[in-house]
Structure formats: structure tokens, C-alpha cells
Amino acid sequence: MVKRLSLGEENCPVARALDVIGDWWSLLIIRDIFDGLHRFGEIQENLGVAKGVLAARLRNLSERGVLETAPASDGTAYSEYVLTKKGRGLFLVIVALRQWGEAYLYERGEKHSLLVETATNRKVAALQLMSSDGRELTCDKTSVQKLAK
Amino acid sequence: MVKRLSLGEENCPVARALDVIGDWWSLLIIRDIFDGLHRFGEIQENLGVAKGVLAARLRNLSERGVLETAPASDGTAYSEYVLTKKGRGLFLVIVALRQWGEAYLYERGEKHSLLVETATNRKVAALQLMSSDGRELTCDKTSVQKLAK
DNA sequence: CAGTATCCCCCCTGATACTG
DNA sequence: CAGTATCAGGGGGGATACTG
Numbered sequence: 001m002v003k004r005l006s007l008g009e010e011n012c013p014v015a016r017a018l019d020v021i022g023d024w025w026s027l028l029i030i031r032d033i034f035d036g037l038h039r040f041g042e043i044q045e046n047l048g049v050a051k052g053v054l055a056a057r058l059r060n061l062s063e064r065g066v067l068e069t070a071p072a073s074d075g076t077a078y079s080e081y082v083l084t085k086k087g088r089g090l091f092l093v094i095v096a097l098r099q100w101g102e103a104y105l106y107e108r109g110e111k112h113s114l115l116v117e118t119a120t121n122r123k124v125a126a127l128q129l130m131s132s133d134g135r136e137l138t139c140d141k142t143s144v145q146k147l148a149k
Numbered sequence: 150m151v152k153r154l155s156l157g158e159e160n161c162p163v164a165r166a167l168d169v170i171g172d173w174w175s176l177l178i179i180r181d182i183f184d185g186l187h188r189f190g191e192i193q194e195n196l197g198v199a200k201g202v203l204a205a206r207l208r209n210l211s212e213r214g215v216l217e218t219a220p221a222s223d224g225t226a227y228s229e230y231v232l233t234k235k236g237r238g239l240f241l242v243i244v245a246l247r248q249w250g251e252a253y254l255y256e257r258g259e260k261h262s263l264l265v266e267t268a269t270n271r272k273v274a275a276l277q278l279m280s281s282d283g284r285e286l287t288c289d290k291t292s293v294q295k296l297a298k
Numbered sequence: 299c300a301g302t303a304t305c306c307c308c309c310c311t312g313a314t315a316c317t318g
Numbered sequence: 319c320a321g322t323a324t325c326a327g328g329g330g331g332g333a334t335a336c337t338g
Contacts, residue, residue, distance in 0.1 A: 011261045013250030014180050014243055020254065024171065024310085031163050035293050040320055050312045055321060065253075077318090078320055086253045091288040092276050093245040094163055100242055101162030104214075104235045105169065112160050114294040122281045124291060127241050130274040131266050139240040142273060144184050145263040173330085189300050199332045204301060226338090227300055 011147050020064050021090065025049055025057050030087060031094050033067065038080040066090070092127065099126055160296050169213050170239065174198055174206050179236060180243050182216065187229040215239070241276065248275055 010016050021027055025047070032043045044054050058081060061067050066087040069079035083090075098115060106112055115124050129137045159165050170176055174196070181192045193203050207230060210216050215236040218228035232239075247264060255261055264273050278286045 012180075013247045013254065013261050015177060015250075016254045016261075017246040017250035018176060022173065022176070027167060027171070028164060031161075034288065044320095050310095051321070052313095052323085053311060056310095076319075088288055089249050089253055092278065093242065093249055095278060096242040096245040096276075097166040098162045100238050101164075101166035104238055105162065105165045111296050112162050112165075113296050115291055116294050117280050117286060118290055118292045120280070121294075124286060125279040125281050125283070127245075127276050127278065129241065129244060129276065131269070132271045132274050134274070137266060137273060139183060139237055141266055141268065142264055143267045145265050145270075147260050147262050193300090200301070201303080201333095202331060205330095225299075 017093075020066065021061075021093075023057070025053065026061060026066075027090075027094065027097070029054070029057055029061070030066065030083065030090055033081055033083055033087075034091065034094065038082060039072075040078070040081070043081070061087070095124070096127055166242075169215065170210075170242075172206070174202065175210060175215075176239075176243065176246070178203070178206055178210070179215065179232065179239055182230060182232055182236075183240065183243065187231060188221075188227070189230070192230070210236070244273070245276055 037043050067081050067083050072078045186192050216230050216232050221227045
């Protein structure tokens with residue numbers, strides 16, 4: 001299940017994050033759960049992924065603490081998949097992907113789904129990077145401080 | 150090269166974004182370029198990826214407009230890989246991954262590299278989601294408005 | 299050094315059938 | 319419906335050799 005040779009031991013948080021959710025399906029599954037799909041069949045139908053693959057991904061994400069199973073709310077014997085706090089922490093990753101996609105992957109006039117504040121029905125604001133004291137930053141104003149061995 | 154059956158035609162920006170950079174290596178390559186690695190060999194050595202795979206990824210990302218090649222600054226005949234504006238737009242995705250990794254994938258006391266504002270050497274602030282009028286939002290206050298057919 | 303070309307293997311993936 | 323088991327194929331991925 002681990003793809004790149006123990007990337008999980010990297011000291012780069014980006015690499016370590018990708019080791020958990022950087023495969024072909026995980027982020028789409030997590031997106032679906034954010035969007036309110038909690039049943040195996042719902043997710044499977046929505047993504048069109050093979051059942052075996054979906055089961056494996058759900059198991060992996062569960063083992064990694066990203067999601068957990070809960071008794072079905074409809075009283076059936078099956079379980080529902082819900083995000084843990086750790087899993088909900090991925091929301092910003094998905095939002096960032098969404099906003100990048102909206103900005104660069106659609107033609108003018110082409111429509112896409114929209115992330116809105118539920119209460120007001122208004123589009124959420126663009127994420128932005130800030131300094132520790134609240135000034136807006138761009139990528140060229142930052143650098144990665146490597147870890148001393 | 151396209152994995153999931155024409156996911157690029159999806160009307161979900163998240164899916165479309167993942168269709169471009171959702172494979173095993175692309176985001177790590179882009180991270181490396183952000184971190185100042187611009188030469189084929191540097192990236193190849195740093196990631197430990199097979200040369201053929203790296204070449205294919207670079208080509209793909211170039212065709213997709215995420216990066217482009219420029220003449221080498223050292224006067225050799227080779228090229229350097231630099232991000233386009235579109236590619237630089239992925240910075241927030243990488244920052245979001247980084248911050249999630251930092252928050253959930255390290256033991257207490259375990260060290261990792263750090264994203265800092267270059268001028269002040271201070272850690273950048275945590276990304277946060279805001280409403281269109283500047284209130285802080287959490288994932289449960291939002292929903293995805295599906296596109297009408 | 300910067301790639302390209304080739305080979306081969308593994309595993310991911312999808313399809314189907316099966317169980318509870 | 320919610321998964322598990324099994325099977326076959328296809329391609330991604332690594333290693334190596336080769337070229338400029």
C-alpha cells in the first residue's frame with residue numbers, strides 16, 4: 001500500500017502527507033465524504049471505482065486515522081464512513097485544489113460546481129497565504145528551511 | 150497518461166485538478182521546483198525517481214502548462230524547469246498539504262522542515278477559510294452547490 | 299550532465315462472481 | 319446493499335544501457 005519507498009519517514013511534511021493521501025483515489029473519496037456521501041455504494045457509484053479498490057482505500061484511510069466507520073443511521077447493519085478530525089483537516093487541501101482548478105482549468109463560460117457558505121449561499125473567499133503578523137505573502141517571499149541533520 | 154477515464158471533463162474542479170497533478174510524482178516535482186531545484190539531475194537525485202518517469206512527468210506538466218523550460222542559466226546547452234503562473238498557483242495546495250502534514254503526521258518533538266517568510270525568517274501563518282466578507286469558516290459551514298444539468 | 303530507449307516485472311485496476 | 323475473493327490485463331515504474 002505504501003508506494004514510494006517509505007516516504008512516510010520523510011522529514012518533509014508535504015511528502016509525508018502525500019504518502020497518506022497522494023494516491024489515485026483517496027482525495028476523491030474524501031471529497032465525496034465532505035460532500036455528504038457516507039455509504040459504500042454511494043461513493044462507489046459516484047466515482048465509478050472498482051469495489052475492491054474502494055474497499056482497500058477505505059481500509060487504508062481508516063487505518064491511517066483519516067476516517068472511521070460508524071453504525072448506519074438508517075438502522076441497517078452496514079457502516080457509514082465519516083471523517084475524523086484529522087480527516088476534516090484535509091478540507092483546506094481540497095479547497096486549495098478546487099480553487100486552483102477553478103482558476104486555471106476551465107474555459108471562460110464553462111460551468112463548475114461551487115463551494116458556498118451554506119447559510120448565505122455565497123461563494124467562499126480565495127485562500128491566501130499570510131505572514132505570522134497578517135501580511136499577505138506570495139510564494140516568492142517564502143522559503144523552506146531545511147532541517148539540520 | 151490520463152488515468153481515470155477522462156476525469157478532466159468533470160465539472161468538479163477538484164477532480165479536474167487531480168487529473169493534472171494527482172499522480173504519484175507531480176506534486177513532489179513541483180514542490181522541488183518551488184524549493185529551488187530547476188535541473189533535471191537535481192530533481193532526479195532528490196526524489197530518487199527513475200529518469201524515464203521524471204522525463205515523462207516533466208513533459209506532461211509542461212504540456213499542461215504547469216511548467217516550462219528555459220535555457221540553463223549556467224550557459225550549458227540544457228534547460229531548466231520553471232513554474233508558469235499556473236504552476237505557481239499550486240503553491241497553496243502544497244502549503245495546505247504541508248500544514249496538514251505538520252499538524253497530524255508528526256510525533257511531538259519530531260522535527261520537520263519549515264516554511265518561513267524569507268525576509269523575517271518567521272513561520273508563515275496557518276491557512277484559513279474565509280467567507281466572502283471575511284468571517285472565518287469551517288468545513289461544516291459550507292456546502293458544494295452542484296451544477297444544474 | 300540530460301535525457302531517450304528498452305526491457306521486464308509487479309501491482310494496481312477493473313470485471314465478475316460470490317456471501318451475508 | 320455492502321462488501322470479499324478471485325482472475326486477467328495493462329501500464330506504471332525501476333534498472334540499465336545508450337546518445338549528444
